Every structure is written in C-alpha cells, then in structure tokens.
Amino acid sequence: METVATRLCGRRCNPLSAAIPKDASIPDVRQPAQILTHCYTSIQYRFDSEVIRIGGSGFLRKIAIMEQRITIHIVGGNSRSRAEQSRLILALGHHAEVYSDLIELIDRPPRSGVIIASDDVLERGISTLLDDLADAGIWTPLVAAKPHPEVEEVVKAIQAGALDFLELPLSEAEVQRMVAHVHSDGGRHAEARRRLIDARRRISSLSPREREVLDWLTEGCSNKAIARNLEISPRTVEIHRANMMDKLGANHAADAVRLRLDARMKRANDEENLPEEFDAPRAGASTKR
Incomplete structure (x- = not known):
C-alpha cells in the first residue's frame, strides 16, 4: 500500500503514528510548488532504520529543496x-x-x-x-x-x-x-563520459600495431583485408587481434568496436589531425612492420 511518506520520499516506510485529515490530498514531489502549499499535522515514520518526524510545511519545504x-x-x-x-x-x-x-x-x-x-x-x-x-x-x-x-x-x-x-x-x-x-x-551525459574515459583507458594499453588492427576492425574489415592494408600476414593479424581483445577485455569483435566508438579517439595512423569522421585509415599508411 502506498503511504504519504512513500509519495513524499519514494522509499519504503512503516508508519508508527499518523494524524492526517482523511480528505487531505497527497502532493507529488515532482511538483515542488504544490508541496509548499500543503501543511500536514505531525506524522512520524520509520525510514529503514531511521525514525523521523514530519511536522508541517517546513519539513516538506526541505524535501522539495533536497530533491533539486x-x-x-x-x-x-x-x-x-x-x-x-x-x-x-x-x-x-x-x-x-x-x-x-x-x-x-x-x-x-x-x-x-x-x-x-x-x-x-x-x-x-x-x-x-x-x-x-x-x-x-x-x-x-x-x-x-x-x-x-x-x-x-x-x-x-x-x-x-x-x-x-x-x-x-x-x-x-x-x-x-x-x-x-x-x-x-x-x-545520461555523465554515464556517456564515464564510458568514454573507461574506453580510452583500455585502448591506451594497446601497442601501436594493436591500435591499427582495432581501427581497421572498426571499419568492418576482415583479417585478410586488415593484412593487406597493413602489409602483414593474416596470421600476424590474428595474433595482434587476439592480444588486442584480451587487453580490452572484449569477448567479441562487437565489444571491441563499441569501446573504440565510445572512446571517440582519432586513429593511430592519423597524421593530418583531421576530424574523426574524415580520417579513414589509408592503405599503406602504416610504417610499422
């Protein structure tokens, strides 16, 4: 059953005592101005292990301020x-x-x-x-x-x-x-920033070659295509890819790509410092063998 205190504070509570008019309306905490117009007689509730007393509009005003x-x-x-x-x-x-x-x-x-x-x-x-x-x-x-x-x-x-x-x-x-x-x-904004920071921290642990493999993987390239672009063998790509997945803590290629997108980092071989949407990896650009 929903109680007055549940409506006010959004927490489970057990009423110890209450004295409130039966016809009194219950304000919504999402409307602080409405809360300030109400004044209840003393009500005592137990919130978890804490006992508090609601005594008139002063306490309700504090609730409204704390909410915001x-x-x-x-x-x-x-x-x-x-x-x-x-x-x-x-x-x-x-x-x-x-x-x-x-x-x-x-x-x-x-x-x-x-x-x-x-x-x-x-x-x-x-x-x-x-x-x-x-x-x-x-x-x-x-x-x-x-x-x-x-x-x-x-x-x-x-x-x-x-x-x-x-x-x-x-x-x-x-x-x-x-x-x-x-x-x-x-x-939501802070969570996106947290994911960005976590992704950058993980990606910073990669070697330059592992970063290049991740960049090409994000472009949707297969191991053979990555090998051609980096001018190395497919087997070498597989080794770098396995090491990269392990360092990122990724179980699937999609997890690694998602981290790369969350990080919003420029590509490892970006020499012109172009915006990320314009600096797609270029075949033969790598200098590391």
Missing part, C-alpha cells in the same frame, strides 16, 4: 566573477565549489554535480578541455559560460560534448534552467 539541490563546480575567470557565481548559486539553495584554474580542479576532481567553466579555461576549446578532464578521469558534465556567446560558439560547444552553455553574468533564470537540464540529462 546539486553541487556546482565553478572554474576559470577572475575571483570577482567566481564569487558572484557562487553567491547566486548558494542563494538558490545549491552547493558551490570554487576553483581558481583547471589545475586546482584536477587536483580535487569532482565526482558529482556539474562543472561551469569560463574565460581562460575555455581558451583552447571545449574539445581540448573535455579531453583534459577525461585524461584526469573526470566525467562530471561540463557547462561552458562566457559573456554574450555567439550562436555558433554555443552550437560548437554542444557538438563537442558540453551539456549546456550559459551567458555571464549568471542570472537566476539561467541557473534554474541549467539545473533542470542537469536533472533531465545530466545522468
């Missing part, structure tokens, strides 16, 4: 800009962590919430910044921020992997919109 509260990591810009951002974030009921630069962020890597990066941290581009974070094992969603961003900048940032793009100075509406975005897409 996130940690926002602020990096880049001058101290005044970071202070202004943190004050606004704290005033809206969220937790703010401030870092002077990327080095400090990497030294104290965040494991939850969202990162807001601005100014000097964005100078080398979103893709490079995300690569730096990935190399440091940080998969927390990234939000870029700058004064008066151009539409083209925003589009490129999102395409590169940023979760969102904010305009500085931050406004209450911008922060609330970002928080809603984090709640709706942040988990």
